[in-house]
Amino acid sequence: MYVCLCKGITDKHIRDAVDAGAGSFREVRRQLELASQCGKCGSLARNVYDSYLANF
Numbered sequence: 001m002y003v004c005l006c007k008g009i010t011d012k013h014i015r016d017a018v019d020a021g022a023g024s025f026r027e028v029r030r031q032l033e034l035a036s037q038c039g040k041c042g043s044l045a046r047n048v049y050d051s052y053l054a055n056f
C-alpha cells in the first residue's frame with residue numbers, strides 16, 4: 001500500500017529500510033525522503049514503522 005503519494009513510497013519500502021539497518025524512524029525518513037514534501041504521510045508512516053517493529 002502507498003504510504004507517501006508524493007514520493008511513491010510503500011509500506012514495503014519502509015519495512016525494507018528497517019531490514020537494511022535503519023535504526024530509527026528518523027533514519028527511515030531520511031533514507032527514503034519520506035514526508036519531505038507535503039508531510040501528510042508522516043503519521044501513517046510512523047504507524048507502519050511502529051507496527052513492523054512490534055512484530056519483531
Ligand code: FES
Pocket residue numbers: 003004005006007034035036037038039040041042
Ligand atoms: Fe508523503 Fe506528501 S504524501 S510527503
